Every structure is written in C-alpha cells, then in structure tokens.
Amino acid sequence: MKSISKLLPLTLVVLFAIGCASDESIEAKKAELDKLRTEASEIQASILELEAEIASLDPEYAKQNQKSILITTAQAKKAGFEHFxxxxxxxxxxKNVIISAETGGRVLEVPAIEGMRMTKGQVLARIDAESIQRNIEELETNLDLAKTLFEKQKRLWEQEIGTEVQFLEAKNRKEGLERSLASLKTQLNKSMVVAPFNGTVESVQIRLGELVQPGTPMFQFVxxxxxxxxxxxxxxxxxxxxxxxxxxxxxxxxxxxxxxxxxxxxxxxxxxxxxxxxxxxxxxxxxxxxxxxxxxxxxxxxxPSSVIVPSYLILSDSKGDYIYIVDGELAKKRYIKRGRTFNNETEILEGLEGNETLVDKGFREVGDNFKVNISQL
Known part of the structure; x- marks a missing residue:
C-alpha cells in the first residue's frame, strides 16, 4: 500500500505532462491550418487577378479557359414546309330570308314559333281575308251570269243573229270577270303565309291580332x-x-x-x-x-424542300436573326434568314443546310465560341 501511494503522485505528473503536450500539438495543427488557408486564399486571389489580366490582353485565352455550359440539343431538319x-x-x-306580308289584314293565327323546323308549304301565319272571300263569292255570281250571256250571244252570232259588237262585249265581260276572280284567289292564297322551303324559323316579328300591311316583316326564315x-x-x-x-x-x-x-x-x-x-x-x-x-x-x-427549326431557338441582335449550333465542344453563332413561321416551326431560307445540331436547352446562357457540355439525359 505504501508503494502504491508513493507512485500515484508520479503517475499524475506524467499524465498531466502528456495532456499538455497533446494540447500544444492540436493548437499547433490549427495554427498551421489557418496559415495554409490564408496562403491558399492569397494564391487564389492572385490566380484570378492574373487570369483577368491575361484575358484582357488575350480574349482567345479567356474563351478557351471558360467553364463548359450544360446544354441539350435539337436537330435542324430538311422537310416540306406548309403555311396556313x-x-x-x-x-x-x-336561304336566309325575311318573309313579309303580301296582303293587308289582321293576323288571325301564328302557328310558327322560333326554332321550329318547317317543311316547304307549311303554314307560318294566317291573315284575315274575309273581305277578299266575299268579293270572290260576288265575282263568281257575276261570272256565272256573264258565262250564260256569252254562251247565248255566241249561239246567236253563229246563227248570224245580232251584231259582232254584242258578241265581243259579252266575251270581254266574261274574260274580265275570270281575270278578276283569279287575281282575288291569288290574294286569298297570299293571306296564308307559308314556308318557301325546308328550314327553321329564326325569329317571329309579328303577334296574334296585329294589323299588317303588304311588306310588313313577319319572319326570319333560314x-x-x-x-x-x-x-x-x-x-x-x-x-x-x-x-x-x-x-x-x-x-x-x-x-x-x-x-x-x-x-x-x-x-x-x-x-x-x-x-x-x-x-x-x-x-x-x-x-x-x-x-x-x-x-x-x-x-x-x-x-417541298425547306430547312426547318423550332421557332423559339431563334434570337436577334443588331445584325439580324441568329441561332446557336454545336461545333465540336463549342457553341457557334450562325446568322440566318428566316422565312414563314407556322405551328411553332420556322422555315430557314439562308444560313443552315438542314443537318446542323442546334443548342436547345441552355441556348440563352451560351455565347459565340462558348464551351458546351451536352447532357446525356
């Protein structure tokens, strides 16, 4: 026990010395790391400064040393182009017509309604024609008498009895009454407004009981x-x-x-x-x-034979329209003359042959002679 108690202070002294040495080693390493970082930062700043100076003196060097831009590609195609x-x-x-009244009178019936499909001859409206009907009945009575007188006068004329004037007057009266009767019957028919052909009533412009005159618009018929x-x-x-x-x-x-x-x-x-x-x-x-x-x-x-590219890939500057093509590892600006555009495609009249690979996604980030890296996805 006495020997152990004697060794304990010595052990503590050794461990303390080792701990101090370890702390000193870590601090030294941290100091060394800070020093290297500072040196690296200074070296990087010197590199950037030197690159900027060289780039200002030699632009070609700058193009060769710039970072590659990730892009996808599209293919120009040669095909027929149509514009619409x-x-x-x-x-x-x-057959879009306005049907108007051809005779005057009061509207007695309007069977047609808007949107109704009608066949040729089907009644659209009926106009009061009572006065025309009475005139027809009166004329028919007079015509019967005129026919009887004409037949008698004709037989007398054939027997050479009477004068030619009497025969002609009887004939003229009969024929005049026949013409008047035909005219009244025509007016009577016009009191029935009918569809002129198969179609649809687009609009109804008259009402039941309304008084119409010849020429009054009644229906729009299609x-x-x-x-x-x-x-x-x-x-x-x-x-x-x-x-x-x-x-x-x-x-x-x-x-x-x-x-x-x-x-x-x-x-x-x-x-x-x-x-x-x-x-x-x-x-x-x-x-x-x-x-x-x-x-x-x-x-x-x-x-029938055009060079066609997607319209959205075409850009413009003060010199005109251009598009970026892929030439090896570089993007190249190619000036073009565009034709017509239809359905998001544009006809190229000059500047492309139709077998070029075009810069697609990333075309706004590249410039002339920029390095490009084509995505494989």
Whole structure:
C-alpha cells in the first residue's frame, strides 16, 4: 500500500505532462491550418487577378479557359414546309330570308314559333281575308251570269243573229270577270303565309291580332340547305388566296373536321377592319347548323424542300436573326434568314443546310465560341 501511494503522485505528473503536450500539438495543427488557408486564399486571389489580366490582353485565352455550359440539343431538319392562314368563320345559308306580308289584314293565327323546323308549304301565319272571300263569292255570281250571256250571244252570232259588237262585249265581260276572280284567289292564297322551303324559323316579328300591311316583316326564315362558310381575311393576303384553294375546316362544337375549297373571294376591302370576305363551300352535313362557329386553315404557302427549326431557338441582335449550333465542344453563332413561321416551326431560307445540331436547352446562357457540355439525359 505504501508503494502504491508513493507512485500515484508520479503517475499524475506524467499524465498531466502528456495532456499538455497533446494540447500544444492540436493548437499547433490549427495554427498551421489557418496559415495554409490564408496562403491558399492569397494564391487564389492572385490566380484570378492574373487570369483577368491575361484575358484582357488575350480574349482567345479567356474563351478557351471558360467553364463548359450544360446544354441539350435539337436537330435542324430538311422537310416540306406548309403555311396556313387560320381564321374564325361562321356557317351561313344562302336561304336566309325575311318573309313579309303580301296582303293587308289582321293576323288571325301564328302557328310558327322560333326554332321550329318547317317543311316547304307549311303554314307560318294566317291573315284575315274575309273581305277578299266575299268579293270572290260576288265575282263568281257575276261570272256565272256573264258565262250564260256569252254562251247565248255566241249561239246567236253563229246563227248570224245580232251584231259582232254584242258578241265581243259579252266575251270581254266574261274574260274580265275570270281575270278578276283569279287575281282575288291569288290574294286569298297570299293571306296564308307559308314556308318557301325546308328550314327553321329564326325569329317571329309579328303577334296574334296585329294589323299588317303588304311588306310588313313577319319572319326570319333560314333554310337548312345551301349552307356555306364566310370568314374575314386580312388584306395582307390579297392576291395570295384564290378560288379553288384547299381549306381545312373544323367545327369545335361538334368535334368534326373536313377538307373543302374556297368558292369565292371578295373584291372589296372593309375599311373598318381592313379585311375581305372569303366564302368556303360546305357539303351537306346533318349536324352543321347556320351560325355555327368554324375554324378555317387555308394553305397560302408550300415549299417541298425547306430547312426547318423550332421557332423559339431563334434570337436577334443588331445584325439580324441568329441561332446557336454545336461545333465540336463549342457553341457557334450562325446568322440566318428566316422565312414563314407556322405551328411553332420556322422555315430557314439562308444560313443552315438542314443537318446542323442546334443548342436547345441552355441556348440563352451560351455565347459565340462558348464551351458546351451536352447532357446525356
């Protein structure tokens, strides 16, 4: 026990010395690390300063030593290019008419209502014609008498009894009454307003009991045949669109599409909107109704062999339009002459051959002769 108690103070002294030596070693290492970091920072600052000086003296050196930009690519293609004029049109009918009264009187009956489909000859309205009917009855009585007198006068004339004047007067009276009777019957028929062809009542402009005169508008009536499409085209296409040009027509409301042709091109520019009218032939389709909205795609340009690129890749500067292509590990600025644009694709008239690899994603970050790294994803 005495020997252990004697050794304990010595052990504590040794451990304390070792601990102090360990603390001194850690502090030394920290000091050494701080020193190296400071030196590295100074070296990096010197490197950046030197690179900036060299870049200012030698721009080519700067391009060679800049960081690569990660990009994806797209391919220019050589194919047929078509351009279409897209406009909104409306289905109209050549049988869109206003039916007016042809005789005067009070409206007794209006069986037609808006939206009703009518067949040719079906009654739309009936106008009071009592006075015409009484005149017809009176004329028929007078005509019977005139016919009897004419027949008697004719027999006497054939027997050479009486004068020719008497015979001609009897004949003229009979024929005059016949003409008057036919005229009244025509007026009586006109008191029945009928559908002139198969179609739909678009609007009713008279009321039951209303007094109408000849020429008073009564109905707007639209036929369901002889339909066509009318659209307004910008005057910039004057001379480009002609009769017979192909047209793609779509009906958004019924999800139907068809191909047809331009049937008529207007010759007058509307001064209000600077457009001219175009009519498009429409075959008979049961689901299509007058006033239905359509979308027309009219082809106004075609090139069977064009260089085509995505429109969004084309940029512009003071010199003109350009696009970035990939040449080895570098992005190259290539000035181009663009043609028409349709459906997010642009025709290139000059500057590309059609086999170039284009900078796609990242095209706004690159510059001429910038290093690029093509993503493999």
């Amino acid at each position: 004029v897209e406009v909104t049109g409306s289905v109209l009918s050549k 036929g369901e045949s002889d339909l066509f499409i009318e659209a307004d085209i910008s005057e910039s296409y004057v001379g480009v669109l002609t009769k017979g040009d192909s047209v793609d027509v779509s009906f958004p409301s019924i999800g139907k599409e068809l191909k047809t042709k331009v049937s008529s091109v207007g010759a007058i520019i509307n001064p209000n909107n600077r457009t001219f009218k175009v009519e498009v032939f429409l075959p008979n389709i049961p689901q299509v109704k007058p006033n239905m909205i359509t979308v027309l795609k009219i082809q106004d340009y075609q090139n």
